[in-house]
Amino acid sequence: MSDYLGYFEQNQGELLAFLTRMVEHESPTHDKAAVDRYGLFLSAAFGALGAEVETIPQERYGDHYRLTFDPPGGASEPEQLTVLCHLDTVCAIGELARRPIRVEGERMYGPGIYDMKGGTALVLFALRALREAGLSPRRRVVVLLTGEEEIGSPTSRALIEEEARKSAVVLCVEPPVAPGGNLKTARKGVGRFTMTIAGRASHAGAAHAEGINAITELAHQTLALAALTDYDLGTTVNVGLVRGGTRANVVPAEAHAEIDLRVATVAEGERVVPAILALAPVVPGATVRVTGGLNRPPMERTPAIGELFERARTLGATFGYEVSEAATGGGSDGQFAAALGIPTLDGLGINGDGAHADHEHILTDTLAPRGALIAALLHTL
Ligand SMILES: [Zn+2]
Structure with missing residues (x-):
């Protein structure tokens, strides 16, 4: 030595x-x-x-x-x-x-x-x-x-x-x-995802019912994503950046989120990544598109x-x-x-x-x- x-x-x-x-x-x-x-x-x-x-x-x-x-x-x-x-x-x-x-x-x-x-x-x-x-x-x-x-x-x-x-x-x-x-x-493995939500713009006063609120949809999706966090398994899902809408009196037609995922095991990655990619809209008429995946394996x-x-x-x-x-x-x-x-x-x-x-x-x-x-x-x- x-x-x-x-x-x-x-x-x-x-x-x-x-x-x-x-x-x-x-x-x-x-x-x-x-x-x-x-x-x-x-x-x-x-x-x-x-x-x-x-x-x-x-x-x-x-x-x-x-x-x-x-x-x-x-x-x-x-x-x-x-x-x-x-x-x-x-x-x-x-x-x-x-x-x-x-x-x-x-x-x-x-x-x-x-x-x-x-x-x-x-x-x-x-x-x-x-x-x-x-x-x-x-x-x-x-x-x-x-x-x-x-x-x-x-x-x-x-x-x-x-x-x-x-x-x-x-x-x-x-x-x-x-x-x-x-x-x-x-x-931990690291994943990144981008969520794009499309709704329909409308006047917030004159025609509110005709609009499809993309931010309301984003709120549903944010809660669904947060629910995937499991500290015991070492899995965290973080909606870290959101944006959407144009002004207060317009039903927002679009919203976006950026999401960070951490998983401790390959098995958790195989469970959570498909779950994020398969998230379905809650608000009638809204569409949800998610892209991304694990960029570093655990x-x-x-x-x-x-x-x-x-x-x-x-x-x-x-x-x-x-x-x-x-x-x-x-x-x-x-x-x-x-x-x-x-x-x-x-x-x-x-x-x-x-x-x-x-x-x-x-x-x-x-x-x-x-x-x-x-x-x-x-x-x-
Ligand atoms: Zn470094």
Whole structure:
């Protein structure tokens, strides 16, 4: 066992300086040029460590990168280890000026620092730690940097699944569960739906009975959707956005809703998704059209994922770091790998809090053991 902990302790200042440069490259999903600039900068840093850098160009969103580390003399195992990182953030250009990088005690603040530039920096320095110690991972290591995770990975999903199929293990360095830093061994599946309701417009005073009120229909549908929530099963249905109508004295002819679904198991997805798609109108004459589905499958804690977590826990214990686990409702690319039956460990990023929020920060006091854990995983899995 190498002294990974010592490596991260000694190189923490350099790591935080590099992480600062990563955060300074603002990379909102919807700004392809900005994500591409950050991707070029970051992939070059992996390239300098000996990675074979392959760009997968994209039209609309940021380019993806496949970074391959082949152990000298070849890997001793046929299957690879894949690490999932995303380049994009939910922070618009200008967020950095509004809330600049700052350090307060153990907290380091900055847009995207927790989700997930911090975790990505750990991967880079873990690979550097192995290289400087003259150690080789057992497997070929493939790091994916993808450009549009925050909108559900529409263009990178196939790439993630392709690499996952070649893998014995997939690691995802998304933020851990705040504030304790638990790794994520189960994630809920995420579904999105759009509901469009059509009625018939009419004068609210002169001809109210001739109208078909789309908002009344939307109210019925909202209650039907809410009734699908079952906390015991881990299922939530959230009507999160509604609009409809034109003015108070007109019977509204149209209404819309956007709906978020979370399910803990594949079986719940199979029960609830068809139920949402089959919702029928209540108001005579109204029509209801629902489109959508699960965009990320649930990651269930399989025995293989349990075993992988146990490996991580045992590795952490060798340098006195207690590794814990939890389930979460949030979505990540790790779910695409887990859905293919590949043992996946998620939430390996730096401790902190405030993903997608103004108080987004990492906790620098646990940076070294978390980096050491990633190095140990890359070396031994
Ligand atoms: Zn993320």
